[in-house]
Amino acid sequence: MSDDAIQVSGVVKRYGATTAVDNVSFNVAQGEFVSLLGPSGCGKTTTLRMIAGFVEPTAGALRVNDRDVTHLPPEKRELGFVFQNYALWPHMTVAENVGFGLKLRRKSRTFIREKIAESLSVTGLSGYEDRLPRQLSGGQQQRVALARALALEPQVLLMDEPLSNLDRALRVTMRRELKELQARMKMTTLYVTHDQEEALSLSNRVVIMNKGRVEQVAAPYELYENPATSFVADFVGITNFLEGSAVGVDGGSMGVRLRSGQVLRAVAKTAVTPGAEVRALIRPERVTLTTKPVDGENVLSGQVILSEYFGAVLRYSVRLDGGEILRAEVHNFDNFVETGAKVWICVLPEHLRIIPQEGQG
Numbered sequence: 001m002s003d004d005a006i007q008v009s010g011v012v013k014r015y016g017a018t019t020a021v022d023n024v025s026f027n028v029a030q031g032e033f034v035s036l037l038g039p040s041g042c043g044k045t046t047t048l049r050m051i052a053g054f055v056e057p058t059a060g061a062l063r064v065n066d067r068d069v070t071h072l073p074p075e076k077r078e079l080g081f082v083f084q085n086y087a088l089w090p091h092m093t094v095a096e097n098v099g100f101g102l103k104l105r106r107k108s109r110t111f112i113r114e115k116i117a118e119s120l121s122v123t124g125l126s127g128y129e130d131r132l133p134r135q136l137s138g139g140q141q142q143r144v145a146l147a148r149a150l151a152l153e154p155q156v157l158l159m160d161e162p163l164s165n166l167d168r169a170l171r172v173t174m175r176r177e178l179k180e181l182q183a184r185m186k187m188t189t190l191y192v193t194h195d196q197e198e199a200l201s202l203s204n205r206v207v208i209m210n211k212g213r214v215e216q217v218a219a220p221y222e223l224y225e226n227p228a229t230s231f232v233a234d235f236v237g238i239t240n241f242l243e244g245s246a247v248g249v250d251g252g253s254m255g256v257r258l259r260s261g262q263v264l265r266a267v268a269k270t271a272v273t274p275g276a277e278v279r280a281l282i283r284p285e286r287v288t289l290t291t292k293p294v295d296g297e298n299v300l301s302g303q304v305i306l307s308e309y310f311g312a313v314l315r316y317s318v319r320l321d322g323g324e325i326l327r328a329e330v331h332n333f334d335n336f337v338e339t340g341a342k343v344w345i346c347v348l349p350e351h352l353r354i355i356p357q358e359g360q361g
């Protein structure tokens with residue numbers, strides 16, 4: 001017996017010579033909001049469609065609420081779907097669109113009327129019952145698609161890029177509404193997106209996919225602060241990578257010897273063998289930057305080659321004395337540093353992660 005609403009175990013999907021999904025496993029707990037995030041073509045949609053039952057897996061097993069659904073047709077899986085292109089019926093009113101699934105299930109008229117009213121109310125669409133889809137804005141159409149899914153009271157909701165057709169302002173508003181609704185209804189949700197901001201802000205946990213495989217499954221904070229691989233570090237947020245080799249420093253902690261010979265003290269979350277080729281990872285907003293010479297541990301010096309003023313934040317590209325380019329982002333508390341200035345950059349060891357180079361460690 002498992003508490004998970006969705007269990008994906010070793011799922012594979014091959015199309016001829018193409019492996020779209022390559023041994024993917026993850027779970028979604030009851031009431032949890034999990035996103036599948038990754039670049040175009042990484043296998044997110046195929047994974048979701050296998051869970052939905054529209055695509056037959058080549059191998060692996062799928063369970064929904066502890067029931068093996070691997071070979072069940074979509075309608076027997078008790079899942080709700082909301083897709084990118086809403087797929088509302090253009091000739092049906094909002095109420096008819098929302099009630100259609102219930103009609104197919106031969107529910108009573110009273111029951112259907114109640115469910116329509118309830119679903120439109122939670123999605124903020126009461127009063128729009130008699131409109132046709134073309135008489136609605138994109139955001140409202142998206143909400144009808146959501147109301148239609150909710151009317152069937154699915155135990156689990158699957159969503160594939162549901163906000164991607166909306167303009168940015170509306171996407172942000174809908175994102176908040178969706179989050180609020182999901183939390184209120186405690187609805188287990190699996191959400192596909194290629195938009196990292198969407199995934200990080202909506203999800204309890206995120207499954208990062210790359211080339212058909214899972215790179216990391218973690219809470220947004222963990223992904224950002226402790227990326228397991230270079231791919232994750234690079235895909236989620238902006239990261240500086242400094243290449244070097246791992247060295248043991250006093251007290252058993254780790255360091256990285258940069259190409260210049262300088263050693264920076266750092267934190268390794270996974271075991272790294274001294275001497276191994278590694279990347280030191282520094283988030284641009286985690287550094288301090290000053291034009292006054294600084295001495296001591298974890299100080300890098302260099303020259304600003306680009307300074308950009310964005311009002312609240314200042315962004316700099318610095319060519320380090322060792323030749324690497326480091327991006328720094330600081331809040332607008334200090335004086336703006338002009339291009340060409342000599343600067344000193346400090347990074348606390350806890351803000352410097354060591355990641356084995358791919359294929360090593």
Ligand SMILES: Nc1ncnc2c1ncn2[C@@H]1O[C@H](COP(=O)(O)OP(=O)(O)OP(=O)(O)O)[C@@H](O)[C@H]1O
Nearest residue numbers: 015018019020039040041042043044045046047194
């Ligand atoms: N029916 C199919 N026949 C052949 N190849 C397919 C089929 N469906 C998907 N693929 C391939 O499988 C891989 C994964 O596709 P998928 O649509 O799952 O990616 P995705 O991560 O959802 O991408 P996007 O964000 O662009 O939608 C791609 O290389 C795609 O070309």
